[in-house]
Amino acid sequence: MPPKNTQPKYRQIADYLREGILNGTFPAGQPLPSEEVLAKQFGVTRPTVRQGLTELRASGLVEAIMGRGTFARSPHGRPSLTRPRGVRRTPEARYVEADGIRWTDAEPPVATRTDAPMALAVLLRVPPGEPMVTYDALQTADQGRLRQLHRTYVPFSVLIDTKYEEEAPPPAPELYTALADLGHELHFTEYVRTRMPLPDQAQALRLPEGVPVLQVLRVTLAEADKPLALEEFHLPGDELELSFRL
Incomplete structure (x- = not known):
C-alpha cells in the first residue's frame, strides 16, 4: 500500500x-x-x-x-526572441546595437544628478558617492511588443576639462559618439545576471508574476581599460535569450 x-x-x-x-x-x-x-x-x-x-x-x-x-509555461522551451549583444561602429562612424532593433523612448530622457552607489562605483572605479549624470528611459520597439528599461550613468570626473562640464552629455548610444569625439578609443564589457524585478519594473515591462528580469551592465571603456560610463538594462526574462559572439 x-x-x-x-x-x-x-x-x-x-x-x-x-x-x-x-x-x-x-x-x-x-x-x-x-x-x-x-x-x-x-x-x-x-x-x-x-x-x-x-x-x-x-x-x-x-x-x-x-x-x-x-x-x-515550460522551462525547457526555446525562447521566441534571441537578441545579439554588442556595439558596432558603422561606416558613418555611428555606434549602433548589434541586435539592430530600433528603440524608441517612451518619453524624452532628462538628465538628473545621482551619486554613485558602491556596486557601480566599483565598476566605474570612482569613489562611492561621486556625482554622476544619469538618464532613465523606458524603451519600446516592434509597436510596443518589445520593452526594456535603460539607464545611462556618466561620472562627473570623466567630464572634467571637456565641454560637458557646462552641458550634460547625451545618453547612450549617442554618448558613444560624444566620447569618441573627445579622442577616446572605445570598447565595451557587459555583465549579465538574473533577479526578480521590483514592482515598478514588473509593471513597466508588463511581466507576469514569477518572471525574472535579465540585468545587463555595460561598461564603456577607453584606453588602458579606463571606465568612462555605465549603462544598466533591464529586460524581460521570459521568451528572451541573449547571444554573444566570442
Missing part, C-alpha cells in the same frame, strides 16, 4: 501540475485543467486550487490570462 500523501492539498495540486508541465503532459502554451475540474479531482474548494496555482505562478511555470484561463 503506497504511503499516504500528507502534503497540504494545495501543494499536492501544485506538484501534480508541475510534474505534468515538466514531462509534457501539459504542453507549454496550452490551458491547464480548469479550477472546477481540479477542485473535483482533488476534493477541495476552488480557493485551495488557486493557492496551488499561485505557487506555480511564483515559480514561473504558469501564466494566468484574464478571461481565458491558466496556461502552462
Whole structure:
C-alpha cells in the first residue's frame, strides 16, 4: 500500500501540475485543467486550487490570462526572441546595437544628478558617492511588443576639462559618439545576471508574476581599460535569450 500523501492539498495540486508541465503532459502554451475540474479531482474548494496555482505562478511555470484561463509555461522551451549583444561602429562612424532593433523612448530622457552607489562605483572605479549624470528611459520597439528599461550613468570626473562640464552629455548610444569625439578609443564589457524585478519594473515591462528580469551592465571603456560610463538594462526574462559572439 503506497504511503499516504500528507502534503497540504494545495501543494499536492501544485506538484501534480508541475510534474505534468515538466514531462509534457501539459504542453507549454496550452490551458491547464480548469479550477472546477481540479477542485473535483482533488476534493477541495476552488480557493485551495488557486493557492496551488499561485505557487506555480511564483515559480514561473504558469501564466494566468484574464478571461481565458491558466496556461502552462515550460522551462525547457526555446525562447521566441534571441537578441545579439554588442556595439558596432558603422561606416558613418555611428555606434549602433548589434541586435539592430530600433528603440524608441517612451518619453524624452532628462538628465538628473545621482551619486554613485558602491556596486557601480566599483565598476566605474570612482569613489562611492561621486556625482554622476544619469538618464532613465523606458524603451519600446516592434509597436510596443518589445520593452526594456535603460539607464545611462556618466561620472562627473570623466567630464572634467571637456565641454560637458557646462552641458550634460547625451545618453547612450549617442554618448558613444560624444566620447569618441573627445579622442577616446572605445570598447565595451557587459555583465549579465538574473533577479526578480521590483514592482515598478514588473509593471513597466508588463511581466507576469514569477518572471525574472535579465540585468545587463555595460561598461564603456577607453584606453588602458579606463571606465568612462555605465549603462544598466533591464529586460524581460521570459521568451528572451541573449547571444554573444566570442
